[in-house]
Amino acid sequence: MAEQLLAETGSGQVYIPPASPSHVFVSQLSSSVVVSVPSLPSPAPSPRQSGSFGPLALAALDPSIDLLLHFQTLPRGRTRNAFLRGLLEHCERDELLLLSTLLAPRLKRDFLGELPPELALHVLSFVEDAQTLARVSCVSKSWRNLLADEHLWRTMSDRYNFNVAAPGPAGSFRRQFRRAYLTERNWRGAGRLVKSNRTPDEGIVTSLAMDDELVVVGFNNHNVNLYDVHSGAKTATLLGHQQGVWAICLVSRGGRLLDPSEHAPVPLHTPTAPPPSSSVSMPEPEQATAPALGLGLGFAEPGVTLARMYRDEYATGENCPMPAAADAEALRSDVCGATRGWGQPDAVVVSGSSDRTVRVWNARTGECVHILSGHGATIRCMKALQNRPIVVSGSRDSTLKVWDIERGVLLRTMVGHTDSVRCLDVFANQVVSGSYDTELKLWDVDTGQCLRTFHGHTQPIYAVSYDGTRIASGGLDQITRVWSAEYGWCQALLQGHNSLVCRLQLSPHRLCTGGADGRLLVFDVSQNYALTHRLAPHALTSLAGLQFMERGAAAGCLANDLLVSAANDGRVVLTDLRTGAEVRELSEKCDQVWCVGFRNDRLVVVCSRHSKTVVELWSFRPEDEDRPDA
Structure with missing residues (x-):
């Protein structure tokens, strides 16, 4: 054999150094070159390139192996490609696997790591x-x-x-x-039951309030129970009322005292013309109203189409300035029945009863701080003002009373209704009351003056919601009305229920109504109160609770764009407000649900199971963070 071999390729000749059969063997087949090389050492665990496999290291192991060193001198292109193809044809399977392991990392690029x-x-x-x-x-x-x-x-x-x-x-x-x-x-798919508390009696639950620390439940057997919102354990029972408790307020500890002049409510104006718009939620929005209904709503001519009237000047919102969103949310009442404190060290519970008294309790000690008398009948509704020691109560004696719960004194009595005050809502220093006399009244809490009376309902009013600009009301006439607090006009007349409208929640984007017929109606506030969803998760059973939370409404988000509803059918249902689809049932079916409410990642269900009243606390926070200090 010659000392040196020359292999012909398509582009010239390749120099092959002399080698023994145990090292290198070259055979010329047609125009390709096939080279057999000894097996390389076993690969290291890491696929990364190691200096021990460089050509210089291999040549040091056996000086006769200088093939790899010479490979570097070959011209790039077809010469190298032909050499490598011939080399691969003579590689064993394990050698090919080694090559694949070594090549894979070299063919990848960290496109993020290489960027600034x-x-x-x-x-x-x-x-x-x-x-x-x-x-x-x-x-x-x-x-x-x-x-x-x-x-x-x-x-x-x-x-x-x-x-x-x-x-x-x-x-x-x-x-x-x-x-x-x-x-x-x-x-949407998990959650865990933190605690289930069973009461020894069969008392009916009448009211519920909760904040980030406490859950307060009022019973018709004159008891008020307190529960820890994290553990679900009952912390106290407030005893003192002689008859059933029908209204509850929870004032959270801390906060700061608010000067009423810091946030002035929307100024009121006297209308100089008939109301420029009203709307009825109907399948065909261009349908004309009946003459009597049109005149009753204040239209200039009978039979005018509601859709055309609603597209008038008032629909642009130019005459109804909205408060800043942050200010509005800070001043309106909380859907969970809790308000921010005025700087007091302990949470305060305020309860109203059929014994005609309002009691003020220290939530930490369970002590009754004040007993406030003055009403002549059952206290049916009550709200506290944000960051002020002021509570407004409404009674079946047709009056509203304003109390200073820090000093324990009656500040003023607001007289104007002619029948029982059934519901009320507050914003800043204003309160809206709904009565069995079919009227809504807007009051100034600090002066006791009746600022405006709203006429339109034909039956007793059972539910009201006030956001500082709009007032939504519903009652026994099966109709929901939306009013302008600034001008006193009826902005919308919404139909769709076949029975009493008993639940309302109004937000800057949605209005949701619930009725004794088990229906839930969702309206888009920004789209002229267009009906977006007609839901019936509780067929033919009266709603016991309704609450939704929109995205961005609470820190940490919770239940974004989800609606929780409960009824006498024993179901607690979660609905997606974006699609209108029922997501799931949040609790096991029971005999009857009394109350339901949620705040952030906590849900409270108060129901009847096997003739016992049960208070359930559910948590939807991630389990690894489900601690009070997490």
Whole structure:
């Protein structure tokens, strides 16, 4: 054999150094070159390139093996390609596996790691799915470090409309987003029963209030029970009323005293012309009203179409300035029956009873601080003002009374209704009352003056909601009306229930009504009160509770765009307000639901099971954070 071999290729000749059969064998087949090389050492556990496999290291093991060194001198292109193809044809399976393991990492590129951090974060900002971002953080340490950026998770919170607060020194937007995201997911498919409390008697639950620390439940057997919102354990029973408790207020501890002049309510104006708009929720919006109904609503001519009237000047909102959203939410009453305190160290419970007294309790000690007398009949409704020690109560004696619960004195009595006051709602220093006399009245709490009377209902009023600009009311006439607090006009007349309208909730975007017929109607406030969903999760049974929370409505988000409803059929149903679809039942079916309410990631269901009153506390917070200090 010659000392040197020349192999012909398509582009010239390749120099092959002399070697023994145990090292290199070259055979020329047609125009290709086949080279057999000895097996390489076993691969290291890591696929990364190691200096021990470099050509210089191999040549040092056997000086006769300088093939790899010479490979570097070959011209790039067809010459190298032909050499490598011939080499692969003579590789064993385990050798090919080794090559695959070594080549795979070299063919990948860390496109994020090679970018400046600012550009990498900009790329990640286009990822809208939270689970995708979570998977990205598991790829590598460098990607995980990128995903630790606070601005990225704050952007995700805004995208999901999670109203997360600025984190403290030990917190982060990522942690808050994670909690909010998992909480909403638990609302839709998980959750756990924290505590189920059974009362020894068969008392009927009449009222419910809750904040971030306490749950307060009023019974018709004159008891008021307090429960810890985290553990669900009963902390106290407030004894003192001689008859059933029908109204409850919870004033949270802390807060600050609010000067009434800091937030002036919407100014009132005297209408100088007939109401420019009203609306009826009907399948055909252009349908003309009956002459009597049109005149009753104040239309200039009978038979005018409601849709055309509603598209008038008033529908633009130019004559009805809305308060700032943040101010409005801070001043209106809470749907859970709790209000912010005025700086007092302990939470305060206020209860109204059929014994015609209002009692003020220290929630921590259970002590009755004040017994307030003055009403001549059952106290049926009650609300506390935000950040002020002021409570307004309504009674079957047709009056409203304003109490200073810090000093325990009656401030004033508001007289004007001619029948029982059934419901009321507050905003700033104003209160709206609904009565069996079919009238709504708007009052100034600080002066006792009746600012406006709203006429239109033909039967007793059972429910009212006030956001500082609009007043929604419903009653026995099966109609929901929306009024302008500023001008006194009826903005909308909404139909669809076949029985008493007993539940209302009004937000800047939605109005939801519930009736004794078991129906739930959802209207879009921004679209001229268009009916978006007609729901019937509780067929032919009276609603016992209705509450929804929109996205961004609460820090940490909770139950975003979800509606919780309960009725006498024993079901607690969760509904998606975006689609109108029933999501799930939140509790096991019971004999009857008395009350239901939720706040953030806690749900309270008060029901009857096997002739016993049961208070259930459910948690939807992630289990690894389900602690009071988490």
